[in-house]
Amino acid sequence: MAKNSDSPKMSDVARLAGVSSMTVSRALKPGTSVNDVTRELVRNAAEKLGYVFNSQASGLRSQRTGFVAVSIPSINNANFADTLNGLTEKLWGSPLQILLGYTDYDANKEEEIINQFLSRKPEAIVVTGGGHTEKCRQLLSQSQVPVVEMWDLPESPIDHVVGFSNASTSNLMVRHLYEQGYRKIGFIGGDTKRDARGLDRRRGFIEETKSLGLDSTCLVAEGIPPVTMREGAAAMRNLLKKWPETEAVMCVSDISAVGAMTECIRSGYRVPEDIAITGFGNYDLAEFTIPTITTIDVSAKEIGELVGNTILQQLEFQGDISAKTSIEIKPKLITRESTAVKLIGPAGTLSE
Amino acid sequence: MAKNSDSPKMSDVARLAGVSSMTVSRALKPGTSVNDVTRELVRNAAEKLGYVFNSQASGLRSQRTGFVAVSIPSINNANFADTLNGLTEKLWGSPLQILLGYTDYDANKEEEIINQFLSRKPEAIVVTGGGHTEKCRQLLSQSQVPVVEMWDLPESPIDHVVGFSNASTSNLMVRHLYEQGYRKIGFIGGDTKRDARGLDRRRGFIEETKSLGLDSTCLVAEGIPPVTMREGAAAMRNLLKKWPETEAVMCVSDISAVGAMTECIRSGYRVPEDIAITGFGNYDLAEFTIPTITTIDVSAKEIGELVGNTILQQLEFQGDISAKTSIEIKPKLITRESTAVKLIGPAGTLSE
């Protein structure tokens, strides 16, 4: 209950312990040479005073804030959450702490957030994707700290990269559908003004259907990213109205796929007998719908871990800033019930 | 490409603009009295040098870091994400920035995180729930900054509260099931050593079933929180093995409810004809399963907004620290298909 109007600082601890502030500073940090007795003395004094270390002052003087700034599009996304968990685990034990920001899939907001980040003097910056505003790119490249772009393979990376080609994942999926025998395939995604990665998946879809000689114009854009289940359902309604012959629909995410699939089933379609559906992201969810949903696993957590490794390396071997990391993740197709019918290719995968 | 080995500071900008650093400091902040011409001059100089403001130094001197520290149990949870979004929106436009940490539903980890937080000198601290380690409570009360406990109604709050009674939500749900005619009701939750809010829901379940004269011993604890879909499914398997007569199952979350329900359906049970299922949290998901899932809406986003208001008030009216906020949210029952059968009460709700 008692409130000390001024919080104690190192010099207060020093006075109580009968040593200098420098000794306090050292005693409170692990791995410094201080007499064991002295250290214990200092610890007790600090404890007694309720001393709280001030990172601001420390960071100012030592030029090390311990911040790793991370920008993701949305906090409400199991994939990015997994990536963050992977990153957090790697950083555990190091003095590095994550400073998180989210952009709502908006490049302008990203620029604002990067600006906020920079004034906090992070020791590394992690951004999602390779599409930034001109200003943002400039801020990042001039920032003097390692930058990691993740979840994508930018054509001209700013610095380090841990990602995969979003377009290629569509190729993977379209080919799977083709091999299963589907020919009339549609795509459901969000509004085409945002979400570079979603657009890449759409682009990949168009490319691959074209190259297989299929119609590539069955495209629905519904809602600003991230596409919700509700929007996935609405998109499916529109799609079936306009292209009632559709045999399979690729959705930009598992979330939209669930909405789309539920819409189909509630409208009396059988999945996959009447229409096949695929998602993206391998959310837990996609395994607990009925039927289960064919999807793409992008090793979201692994991305975070690799980003963490990259950062730890960069901050260990300071000076050697020229060594760029570029890690390409290989997304995996997860075949499930929602595409399990119309087998005409080689035997295998899930059959009914 | 050109890397300036030292980043410019205010004094550099000042020199280039031909003014003092104080003028630069003022010119770069809105709402300060600086000659328009001078301000423009300074802005140009800053732009030309690529000057980046240093919050560390600013915060050290002014004793205002602009951080609001927020601790949540898990980042991979749509409810907490909504709360964060609500909070973020409220804080938008203010100079306040969120510093996020997550505890994995572990009170010891919470203590660590609060420790990390404190050294960053946040201007307010938000924690989830009212259950903390002794040390943690002490740290928070002595912290000299406003503390908000959310998502719960602690018996002896540290400071401010925005939450609801988790036990009461169970009462609400049990009563609903009772009114629908269900009598043999079970509960699925996580391991009972963590997640105070999940335990409160379990406690509420036991209380209410007892007070209605029902059996209150059909309880399954599976997995460390948060309970996954997979664990929900496993729990349901165990439950049905041990209590095959069960008519309805209350799950600690929508996530576990989906797992449980899918398990039932795959095992040949009809929901709700053979068994009713309920969730908690009103995730989007619960409306896109077949059948849709009866759940509890806790106004997660609103909680965040109210927390934001509380913080903004506290930081505006500094000095008047004695005024405690205590806001009780009223969770709402959302009746859906998964409990729509066996109507014996008054007509209404969803009927088949």
Next chain:
DNA sequence: TTGAAAGCGTTACCAG
């Protein structure tokens, strides 16, 4: 409206 000086709390650096 602008400037000079002092100081926020810590740690780098150098002595002992």
Next chain:
DNA sequence: CTGGTAACGCTTTCAA
């Protein structure tokens, strides 16, 4: 192993 001194980059405070 310990201590004194200066400095990190900004803003408070006071004066012009």
